[in-house]
Amino acid sequence: MSQPSMSEAVRGVVRRDLLLAMRHRSDVAMSVFFVVIVASLFPLGVGPEPAVLRMIASGVLWVTALLACLLSLGRLFTADYLDGVLEQTLLIPQPLSVLVLGKVFSHWVISGLPVVLLSPLLGLQFGLSGNSLGVLTLSLLLGTPTLSMIGAIGAALTLGLRGSGLLVALLVLPLFIPVLIFGAGAVTNSVTGVGSEANLSLLGACFLLSLTFAPWATAVALRIAVE
Amino acid sequence: MFETVALSGSRGERVLFSDVSVTVKPGTLLAVVGENGSGKTSFLRMLCGLLSPDQGAILWQGKDIRRLKELYSAQLTYVGHLNGIKDELTPVENLKVSACLAGDDSSGGIVQTALEAVGLGRPIHRLPTRVLSQGQKRRVALARLWLSTRPLWLLDEPFASLDTAATRYVTQRIQSHLSHGGMVVVATHQEIALPPDSVQHLRLTR
Numbered sequence: 232m233s234q235p236s237m238s239e240a241v242r243g244v245v246r247r248d249l250l251l252a253m254r255h256r257s258d259v260a261m262s263v264f265f266v267v268i269v270a271s272l273f274p275l276g277v278g279p280e281p282a283v284l285r286m287i288a289s290g291v292l293w294v295t296a297l298l299a300c301l302l303s304l305g306r307l308f309t310a311d312y313l314d315g316v317l318e319q320t321l322l323i324p325q326p327l328s329v330l331v332l333g334k335v336f337s338h339w340v341i342s343g344l345p346v347v348l349l350s351p352l353l354g355l356q357f358g359l360s361g362n363s364l365g366v367l368t369l370s371l372l373l374g375t376p377t378l379s380m381i382g383a384i385g386a387a388l389t390l391g392l393r394g395s396g397l398l399v400a401l402l403v404l405p406l407f408i409p410v411l412i413f414g415a416g417a418v419t420n421s422v423t424g425v426g427s428e429a430n431l432s433l434l435g436a437c438f439l440l441s442l443t444f445a446p447w448a449t450a451v452a453l454r455i456a457v458e
Numbered sequence: 459m460f461e462t463v464a465l466s467g468s469r470g471e472r473v474l475f476s477d478v479s480v481t482v483k484p485g486t487l488l489a490v491v492g493e494n495g496s497g498k499t500s501f502l503r504m505l506c507g508l509l510s511p512d513q514g515a516i517l518w519q520g521k522d523i524r525r526l527k528e529l530y531s532a533q534l535t536y537v538g539h540l541n542g543i544k545d546e547l548t549p550v551e552n553l554k555v556s557a558c559l560a561g562d563d564s565s566g567g568i569v570q571t572a573l574e575a576v577g578l579g580r581p582i583h584r585l586p587t588r589v590l591s592q593g594q595k596r597r598v599a600l601a602r603l604w605l606s607t608r609p610l611w612l613l614d615e616p617f618a619s620l621d622t623a624a625t626r627y628v629t630q631r632i633q634s635h636l637s638h639g640g641m642v643v644v645a646t647h648q649e650i651a652l653p654p655d656s657v658q659h660l661r662l663t664r
Contacts, residue, residue, distance in 0.1 A: 234532040235561035243558040247544070250555075254546040254586075315540025322506060323559050324532035458509055 240325040241333040248337030251310075258306065262299045263345045269295045270353045281358040288357030289367070289418030293411055296346045296371055300378040301403070303342040305396055307334065307386040308453065321457055327450035335376075335383045335446065343375030359422065366421040366431070373434045374414040380445035381406045387452035410437050459483055460610055460641055465514035467500055474500050475662050478514070484609070484639040485656060487632065489646055492662035498645035499539050501662065502614050505643060506536050518610075535560070535606040539614045541599035545588035549573055549598045552587060553605065562605040572604035573597075575631070577624050592619040600624075603631050611635060611642045626651075 235243065252259050273291045274284055311317040320330055350371050354364045385403035389395035417430035459481065466476040474497030482488045490498045503509040505516060507523055507530060516523045523530040543552040550569055557564035573583055576597040587595060596619045603611065611632070617625050629651050632642055636656055644650065650657060 235559060239561065240559055243555055246558075247547075247555045250551065251544060251546055310544075313540075314544065315538050315542035316544065318503075318506075318508060318538050318540065319536070319542040319556070319559070321508060322531050322534070322536055324528040324561075326528065 234324050237325050237329055240323050241329060244320070244330050244333035245337050248334060249340065252337070252341045258303075259341050259345070262303050262342045263349065265302060266295050266299045266346050266349060267353070269298070271356060274356050284357040285359060285363075285422050286419075288354060288359055288363075289415040289422065291357070292350065292353055292367060293370075293374070293415040293418070296343075296350075296375060297378060297407055297411055299346055300342055300375065300382055301400055301407075303338065304382040304386045304399055304403070307338050307383060308390050308456075309386075309395075312390050312456065317453065317457060321454065327453065328446040331383065331446045331449045331453070332442075335379050335449075338383070339376045339379040343371075343379055347371045347375055359418075363418060363421040366427045367418045370414040370417045370427075370431060370434055373431065373438050374410050377410050377434070377438045377441045378407060380441040380449075381410070383449045384445055384452060387449045387456060390453065390456035410434065413437065459519060460643075461517045462505070463515045463517060465501075465504065465516065466512045467497060467504055467509065468512055469497075469500060473512075476513075478660070478662075480658075480660055482610075482641045482643060482658075484641055485636050487636060487642040487644060487650065487652060487657050488660055489644050489650060489657055490660045490662060491646065496662040498662055499614055501660075502536075502612050502643065502645050503538075505612055506534065507531065532561075533608055534610040534612055535602060535608045536612045537599055537602065537614065537616055541595050543587055543595065543598050545586065547587060548584050549578060549587055549590070549601070550583045552598055553601055556602055557605045560602075560606070560608075562607060564605065568605065569601075572601040575604045576601045576627055593621060593624065596620055597624055600628055600631075603628070603635070609640050611640065613642065613644045613646075615645055615647070617646060617648050 270292055277283055277287065308317060321327060323330060347368060350368050351364045354367050359367065382403050385399040388402060389398045392398060413430045413434040417427040417434065420427040420430060461481040463479055465478040467474045480488060490501055492498050500509060504511050518526060518530050518533060553569045553572060554564045570583060578594060578597050587598060600616060616628055633652055635642060
């Protein structure tokens with residue numbers, strides 16, 4: 232009789248999701264284009280004044296990252312739910328919360344990591360200094376996986392419901408606010424010369440808190456959705 | 459041994475079945491029959507642990523499956539009403555991922571052999587599953603039975619969309635599983651061509 236190890240099961244979930252992302256390159260590209268276009272439109276709309284751009288950079292880039300995450304949340308569990316793969320996932324003999332973490336990791340690689348990698352380039356458009364670019368990248372590196380984990384709870388809670396796209400936004404946006412405040416705050420403090428360590432520490436705390444609770448909460452919500 | 463004790467289930471306000479007690483011994487098949495909407499799929503999903511019963515218990519080797527959790531999941535292979543495969547992946551990729559997640563062997567040509575056993579020839583193995591017919595997709599889902607080494611199989615309408623040849627392949631595979639001491643629960647509208655002494659029926663009524 233067979234049973235996968237925990238790492239085999241998680242690797243299997245991640246591998247399948249990344250393979251599917253490779254087949255749906257347009258979906259991945261859409262998130263990236265969204266971020267690039269929105270972040271590029273702001274300097275055009277606000278004007279070329281460097282001081283103004285530097286001041287709005289943190290807010291604009293963080294809100295853009297947040298919206299990009301929100302846009303891709305619908306894809307997190309819906310396809311698996313509709314084609315029966317979610318049922319099969321629930322029957323894998325490993326804790327569901329660990330498998331959920333695998334799915335969230337894939338979601339972050341597909342939708343969050345490109346934003347993190349692009350952030351220095353996007354930050355340059357707003358005239359951010361080298362130090363601020365580093366803080367921006369680090370804050371997004373801590374913040375975007377947190378957004379994915381919190382978003383997964385909302386995506387699982389609204390699975391199979393009509394109008395789930397709007398509902399998930401209503402559910403998770405209030406929970407995204409602390410991450411947005413600390414993330415954008417870290418960059419703003421860096422721009423104004425105040426230390427950004429406190430905001431980054433709080434962002435790290437948000438990450439650890441969501442790492443502890445979000446997979447478990449998502450797993451419970453998925454079991455309810457499948458019933 | 460696998461058994462249900464006074465099992466009751468409902469969907470919303472409607473009671474689907476109540477007080478169902480049945481035992482499935484090694485080497486036997488339980489055919490769950492009934493009209494559309496009689497609760498066959500819900501019964502099977504309950505046996506998997508995907509649905510909670512209103513009352514009663516499901517026992518695996520005498521222990522409640524709610525206590526066994528993942529230990530019980532490691533004993534069963536479930537082919538549901540939905541195929542549980544990805545249209546964007548090829549049949550080979552689908553089966554490899556499926557085998558990896560189940561802890562089954564997917565090395566070498568085992569996956570190809572499983573697909574051939576269910577009547578899917580080599581040219582089909584590398585096509586995206588979305589271009590296959592419903593019957594071929596069902597075959598891909600059922601090919602998991604050729605990889606499974608688990609003792610309990612729960613199959614929801616396995617013969618749906620299958621032609622005569624594929625139905626024969628699957629029946630032979632079920633027979634082989636039973637002859638090795640396996641247990642099978644099938645929700646079906648069709649008669650299964652197996653020796654009568656290895657088959658028991660459970661009729662659910664609306």
